[in-house]
Amino acid sequence: MAVQFEDSFNRKFYYLRLSITDVCNFRCTYCLPDGYKPTQKNSSFLGLDELHRVVAAFADCGTSKVRITGGEPTLRKDFTDIVSMTAAQKGIEKIAMTTNGYRLEKHAQHWRDAGLTNINVSVDSLDPRMFHEITGENKFHQVMRGIDAAFDAGFEQVKVNAVLLKDLNSGELPAFLNWIKDKPIQLRxxxxxxTGEMNSLFENHHVSGVSIRNHLIANGWIMKVRNQSDGPAEVFCHPDYTGEIGLIMPYKKDFCDSCNRLRVSAVGKLHMCLFGDYGVELRDLLQNDAQEKALIGRIQSALASKKQSHFLDQGHTGMTPHLASIGG
Incomplete structure (x- = not known):
């Protein structure tokens, strides 16, 4: 194995978020309210061979978890092939995906058989009307059937992502807690x-996760210990609940101290941070296997410039126009 990817703050990187498309078929209020518009002119998404070389290089440098993201990653016709390729890579122990869930009902078993180990599904409301308002799509029941299909396919736990929005879904905590009472769901x-295109939305709808954190602690929820390849969530469990609660609070002090993940966009750019100022071009080194040493060298060199924090709390949003552009 090559040298473990590590930055100048002694943070090691075990987790790759690999975007395979920036296309999405939902119109979520906080991401693509006007629908998908191409952001990469005259540039195709990485092909299967190029994606394989990304995964191989990261695996050779200690990465054990790959999350396949988008946009909506399952819009790729070769999505199952990408899962299979990633699962076959030595050193990769977890293959996760983040999805809006619209294809999950039909394909959960197929993807599980291909090697997918973890699923995150976005469900921003348990009220079908509010779900429609936030996502722009009337697919609540279809997504919920997809979650059931994931359990039927053998996934032991499903993670469900809900973006907190003041005056929209921020009052649904009791309903969400009731939902996970007897279901092995980690609700995040x-x-x-x-982000660059969402200033007014942020001003109108941002709500801190601290109030939920305080509520959980006051009601007997206990924080779990993080594993080295876990994402940024603070995860809480309760003896009376089958499910768990995860809180992702990027404005919390020291949020970036435990950063263990890097991002590669669907067009082959390395991003140090979701809110970074630039991407490092990798695609020219993804054309044949003989370039892996140079690829690893470029990634290692770029890590020297990774900043200590995203500085979101200071109003810095970087170059990211919306979350779908480099995989959330």
Whole structure:
């Protein structure tokens, strides 16, 4: 194995978020309210061979978890092939995906058989009307059937992401808690994050996750210990609940101290942070296997410039126009 990817703050990177498309068929209020519009002119998405070389290089440098993201990753016709390729890579132990769930009902078993180990589904409301208002799509029941299909396919736990939005879904905590009482779901409340195109939305709808955190602790929920390849959520469990609660609070002090993930966009750019100022071009080194050493060297060199924090709390949103552009 090559040298473990590590930055100048001694943070090691075990987790790759690999975007395979920036296309999405939902119109979520906090991401693509006007629908998908191409952001990469005259540039195709990475092909299967190129994606394989990304995964291989990261695996050779200690990465054990790959999350396949978008946009909506399952819009790729070769999505199952990408899962299979990733699962076959030595050193990769977890293959996760984040999805809006619209294809999950039909394909959960197929993807599980291909090697997918973990699923995150976005469900921003348990009220079908509010779900429609937030996502722009009347697919609540279809997505919920997809979650049931994931359990039927053998996934032991499904993670469900809900972006907190003041005056929209922020009052649904009791309903969500009731939902996970007897279901092995890790429900993850994500604070709304300010991006370049969403300033007014952020001002109108941002709500801190601290109030939910305080509520959980006051009601007997206990924080779990993080594993080295876990994402940024603070996860809480309760003896009376089968499900868990995860809180992703990017505005919390020291949020970036435990950063263990890097991002590669669907067009082959390495991003140090979701809210970084630039991407590092990798695609020219993804054309044949003989370039892996140079690819690893470029990634290692780029890590020297990774900043200590995203500085979101200071109003810095970087170059990210919306979350779908580099995989959330």
């Amino acid at each position: 409340f994500i604070e709304l994050m300010q």
